Amino acid sequence: MKGFFNHVLASMLGTFLVLIFLVIINIIVFVGILSSSGAFSDKEVKVTENSVLTLTFKNKIADRSSVKPDLSTMKIKKTLSLKEVTDAIKKAKDDDKIKGIYLDLSILNVGIASVEEIRNTLKDFKTSGKFIIAHSDFYTHKSYYLASVADKIYLTPSGVVQFSGLSAQLMFFKSLLENIGVEPEIIRHGKYKSAVEPFMSDNMSDANKEQTQKYLSSIWNSILTGIHNQRNISYEDLNKYADELSVTGSETAKKFNFVDDLKYEDQIIKELKEKTGIHPDDELSKISLSDYINSGKDFEELLKPKKENIAIIYAEGEIVDGEGTDEQIGSESLAKIIRKAREDESVKAIVLRINSPGGSALASEVIWRETVLAEQAKPLIVSMGDVAASGGYYIACQADTIVAEPNTITGSIGVFGLLFNAKKLLKNVGITINTVNTNTYSDMGNPGRKMTDYEHGKILQSVEEIYSTFITHVGEGRNLPTDSVDAIGQGRVWSGEDALNIGLVDILGGLQTAVDIAADKAHLQTYGIKYYPEKDKLSLILENMLSNTKSSLIEGELGEAYPYYENLKKIKTISGVQARIPY
Template sequence: MKQFFKYVLATIVGIILSSLVMFFLFIGIMSAIVAATDSKEVKVKENSILYVDLKQQVVDRAADNPFQNFDFSTLEPNSPMGLNQILKALNNAKNDPKIKGILLEIDAINAGAATTEEIRNALLDFKSSGKFIYAYSDTYSQKSFYLASVADSIFLNPEGMVEWLGLRSEIMFFKKTLEKLGVEPQILRHGKFKSAVEPFMLNKMSPENREQTLTYLSSIWNQWVSAISETRGISVKELNRLADDLEIFNGKSAKKYHLVDSLIYKDELLSFLKNKLGVEEKDDINSIALNKYFKAPEVNKRKFTRDKIAVIYATGEIEMGNGGPDNIGSESLSRTIRKARRDSAIKAIVFRINSPGGSALASEVIWREVDLAAKTKPVIVSMGDVAASGGYYIAAPATAIVANPTTITGSIGVFGLFFNLQKALDKKLGINVDVVKTNEHADFFTMFRPMTAEERAVGQMFIEETYQTFIGHVSSGRGIPVEQVDAIGQGRVWSGVNAKDIKLIDEFGGLTDAIKLAAEKAGLENYRLVEMPKQKKFVEQLLENMSAEAKLWILKDELGTSFKAYNRIKNMLTNQGVQARIPYDIEIY
């Protein structure tokens, strides 16, 4: 028997030691790969083309982690690209004598409308150098066609197609689902347009929500159509007619109505490019992918200076505590802003916001630090795809606000969402929850009974007071009377175009424009950029997020396209309480 236990113990110890060795070996290999890729500077060959496909997700600032979004099923990396990297690379390519032009090969773009707008503007700036841009694809989505419309020529596979229908936004409603589950949503809100809770209380859009959605969708569509009209030489009226009459259904119709210039195959495209570059037909074209070009040497490097402009990134939903790469934590972001405010070498701050909002209290905590910073040095807000509700709350005290015409913003309003699970537990599961309490309302925020009329009145009063604080901050920061803020508030969502008309933003532009404005406000001609908060090193991120990323990957794999719906429900259940959040996850098709 002693021998048996001896062998069992030895086996267990062996398994533990082997596991530890394999774990540290894995970490070592991963670290070596990262070190090798990070230190390697890319060399660009003479007479090269910059190849842009944008298949990877585009975020404001990509995490310094080559294994973020690593696909363990195929063992291939699928890391997002940072908009900051893309803009810097396109500007560098503009001045790089080795880069002769750009080939866009884009069928779909994994980026929001405002992000696409910023990339398009950067491509237009690239064209000012006199270098060429050509676009080719087997199919073009509306967003990818909008981007491709900057090209000197647009090529399409002879059997391909261009999607040209107009924009739509689809909203999922859960009222009947909750009724079947026996879950009662208890809703408090201010503002007829504060429709974040509508999916839980209605089966279709309210007239107010439909009105605001159509307003900002029409604004974005008009921006796209006007820009395409300018670069393609097709009237706005004609572009709308083509969409309304379903005229664009294949490659031939796209060419007939001048949406594309030529219908060619890939080999014909390569021959065309070789001729353009003066390359023999038997030789290969020198090209470099955009994500590789990120590591190319900088052509016009700034002179070193002590003066700095800090670019602070705030991405995701706003929550209390310390955030992560995909959400905004009140404590961590406040700490970052405070650090930038106290640093005498930082002469201005560019505050890049891409957020649908979230916790009202967390927004207030961040607002305070932005307000203090703006009283010390210029703070320029750069809005991304969305900076609404809590995202606008934290932008309000800035020196100036810059947004794209297609940015989604506004949604100045507050709501409270509390779920009552009493019926679900009783009728569906046969569970009853009893309570002992010292005072009448000790279980005010419980999920196991409905609110009383008195509690609902107190909750609504708190919502009203929070809303008054919100519009007061906007009034003070923007120099607009409170009554006017209330009139354009009420939770209503606006596009960047609408927002400029009602003075919620100051001017149109992207991240690059915001940086230029910050330099101007600070009186700087020479400066260097510092990005904040400082990113964690790869090994730290790997150890910290390994378990969570694995779970998320399993869920995504199991749920497939249903993962988005799951995530929306999970976020709403997590974000109970008082919220300053945009109505829903806006997706424009």
Template sequence: MKQFFKFMLASMAGFTLTIIIVFFLLIGLIASLLSFAEQDVEPIGENTVLYINLNQTIYDRGSNSPLNSMDLFSLKPSRQLGLNEILESIYYAKQDSNIDGIYLELSSIPAGISTIEEIRNALIEFKKSGKFVISYSEYMTQSAYYLASVSDKIYHNPEGIFLFKGLSAQVMYYKGLLEKLDVEAQVIKHGDYKSAVEPYLRKSMSKENEEQTQNYLDDVWDHMLANIAQSRDTDTESLNKAAEGLIIQSLDKAIDHKLIDGLKYRDEILSEIKELLGIGSKDDINSVSLSKYSLLPKPSLNSGRDKIAVIYGTGTIMAGSGDDQTMGSARVSRAIRKARLDKRVKAIVFRVNSGGGDVVASEVIRREIELAAQAKPVIASFGDYAASGGYWVSCGATEIMASPVTLTGSIGVYAIFPNLNGLLNDKIGLSFDEVKTNKYADFYTGTRSLSAYEKNLLTNNVEKTYDTFLELVANGRDMKKTDVNAIAGGRIWSGIDAKSLGLIDSYGGLTAAINRAIDLADLDTYRIIELPEQKDPIEQFIEDWTNAKANSRIKEELGPLTRYIQPLKSLTEMKGVQVRLPFEITIE
């Protein structure tokens, strides 16, 4: 026995020592990463080219953590820029006498069409300085081409692939999967166009969903064609005919239709850039990547004591704190309240990029926007999506701005309650028994079907919430409730339609919204602050490491099956009444 305790104590001591060593090693690693990531970037010299390759997901807001500059697994520099940083960098590059031009190297851009539109507009402004923009690609999606189309010259690798084929939207339906798993999706909704629940109930699109999706795609495609035609000195009719017949399926055809300027290898592009810079063929090109340029100290135009607060509301709306990629009601409402109570904040820009979520969380945020708008100008700036709950939280703003291709509207409500009894009992072998004090004490447990009485209660709740939604929009947008109802019903709209229907006030992206806030506040000098506050770098590092490792392990084990697990996860996470977008559209 004595030997046993000695062995146990030795093991405990060894374990404790290991934990201590690992702890200090982790602290040392983080300190080293912080030191490396915060190293000053060397200033750029004359005749420098700004190199832009947008191959990482673009969120509205970049991270202020120096650890964001590092890949958590390889520990190599890998900075993920936010749209705010990209726009700011292009703006300063226009004025920077050391920057002579921009070299775009594009293939696929993991961002929504409104985000790409904002970057495209920033490049158009950059070109007004007389500086060049040249693009090169080995393979280019249509969204990447849309961005590249503003370039002075567009070149493609001779062996690359180029397709100009129009837009399509594909929706995944889960009803067949749920039937195989014996899961019953119990749905109550208001709005014929509120198709967020369709994947759980159908195996194909309803005519209403097909109609609204087709109209949205048509608006986006027409807008893209008009801008491409203007930039490339051609006409929309010939471009659309070419897409309709899949005529442009080769690089030669792309040249014939003025979509690209020629076929060149990368070294030939660099030689052309040297000529534009006026340097010798054997000289090196001074270049700086967008990620490094964003870290350079720039002459700030922001000064003075007065402030414009830019508040980011991104992702699914939910109760609690959330994070940088979700709109937690506690965190976002606290940020709005802070900006409202700060007397030096003269106006607020509420940047919304959300397809909605929990209705109570949405109302918590909307109320703070309403209170803020009573105290100072509040501009709601819509990104790729500002629909359903995303519109709910914004409708009380002083003004609403959006891109012509923003997906908005979806003023509708639903509730979904999965019955997992068939899956758990018949498929897995789990059974349930219970004792209760009252008849409906087991409402809602997820292990039985709803009774007629329970469905009636939920229907009344959904109808009441929908009526509230209509009233909030009518009051916020100064419209009649009947007029709001006529364009609601869960229907999605493009920014183009939303403007004509009165759901938004004007077109414009994040930069335009900030400028509008400055005008309404009548400021000559100001500085911009961004809210909510981002997490402590060390806390964010540990969280990112843990989440990334877990997600990587799941994807490694399940492979392509991962995408089929998401619907079940989403189904079980939906609690109470929801105001969510039916789907997300990615334009490739």
């Protein structure tokens, strides 16, 4: 017995020492990352006189900011939020030390709807009389659209402006699946619900071509309108240049007034010095976007609780059952957050920011219920990002007001179910499956056999019921007859501008527009902002240090192929009937 207790105590002591060792190692790594990132630096970020705010978008701009350690470089990688970017531009407008903005657009890692919001904020900045200069080696449609707001647009000599119009390509897998012996079994409601088309056909359906052409044309026209208004190039000429590929190089870009001149970066720096009154031999006073965001922050004021607040709840990613991850919208986690904001007496209105292609229909229903309760308690405003479609629209439809950008992708009111019969494939590779059931259909969904007509009918019944519930919710939330919702539903995708015309959206604008509407409906003159999900930065860094190490290493190894790896992981998690795009 004595030996037994000695063994137990030794095991407990060993476990305790290992835990202590792991904690020490994590602290060392954590402190190392903070040290290398400058977190312990005494250097305070200050804005000097005659400064130029430099905006670069090489790193992703997300709806919600995040802080993650990069273990390969031992540095902290911070993702700025869209609101941080737009707030910084607004701050610079009234900051006497900032004389203008320099847009470095060689890389633009921002979604099209977010570009719209940044562009509108820059237009407002120009009303101060301060300058905006844009420069790039290569302008894409998106980056040129953002650059078009500038007073001067410059292109590197021998640089390129892409201007050929928008295009969408879909890949189809039907023949591939047939060749390997896999049969997709598809149940859907909505002739436009084309998320399953790649598995059931080798070509786009007429309905899918129609909707794709419609929303692409709407987004393209929005881009042309912005360029026309800022560069004074007619719609006819813009489409002609795109049709004829007239803007093939830097000289033609200048000839057709897409850019004002061809300049290298050192020439841009020289011009910026002239505009800010700095001697040619002196260093240009530039401040980066991230430094400017951190400059002059009153952390005591930020942490000070406000009596009246507007809650901004971020719902970003695919919609899944349960808790989900930081990159997903978990039904349980988001429902809890909405409930918390509803029950918080200091929160007078809620802005739900949605950037989601949809996902699980059941998860969407769980979240929808909480939006109903929230809307009954206080103003609920939805702000749509780059995409808020299918399940993303499901969780939006109950809001008092829905705000979207003209180029937001939304709608896709439809549902589908997708199973695969891999019996032939398994046989070809020498695999057999033996099944023992307690009931007739216990193995429904078994990939080793074809679905029976009875099973197909039952799943179809479920899909039809979910679709009926979906359009009923939309009808009630949008005050539209169910038949009308069905007519604009059927899985059809709409741009934000078209969605406004058919009643799925109330007003065009960005996140700030939604916040302003929330403040007005709650009769607030001054207010604080509460952000959800709530996480203190220390917890966030430690959490990501432990959970994202594998992903960070894989991402570094795969590089540009990493998104495909992420999509494969998502396919593994799909279960139940789905309300998602594409499309």
